Amino acid sequence: MRSEMGVRAKPPRPVMAACAIVLVIAAATILTALGFQHLGGYAPCPLCLEERYAYYFAVPVSAVALFLARRLEISAARILLALIALALLANAVVGVFHAGVEWKWWAGPAACTGGLQWGEGGLGEQIENAPVIRCDEA
Known part of the structure; x- marks a missing residue:
């Protein structure tokens, strides 16, 4: 016979599955981009680069959520999943903005166009002469 202390409840499968799916997809996305x-x-x-931030957040947080779900801390795991969802939703807004810049619907941020005016020589000249990756060119 098993004692009451030796029996552990199984973690809810949907929460664990959601944590694992987010972890795998976020890690695959970052690895593909890199x-x-x-x-x-x-x-x-x-x-x-800015669009990667949500995935850099999602990978470790979903791993922690998966760990918590396995330890039956379901509420904490759900809170972490909700935070990941908010980060990915904000990232979707950045993605729509980026797509609009690439399709030339609107202008991108100044960081995408270069044009630093630092004066003569030194670090400023090196930065100015560095190739600028434009946000409106895919």
């Missing part, structure tokens, strides 16, 4: 950048030589623009 692969394009470092292996494919496709330099990201400032908006591309």
Whole structure:
């Protein structure tokens, strides 16, 4: 016979599945973007880099949520999933803005166009001469 203390309830499958799915998709998204950048030589623009922030947030937070769900801390896991959902929703807004810049519906931020005026020589000249990855060119 099992004692009452030896029996553990099973974690709810939907919460664990949601945590695992978010973890896998967010990690795959970041690894794909980094692969394009470092292996494919496709330099990201400032908006591309900004769009990665939500995924950099989602990977470790979903791992913590999965850990908490396995320990039956379902409420905490759900709160973390809700925070991830908010971050990804905000990221979708940035993505729509970025798509509009690429399709030339509106102008992108100044960081995407270069044009620093730092004066003669030194660091300012090096920065000015660095190639600028434009946000409106895919």
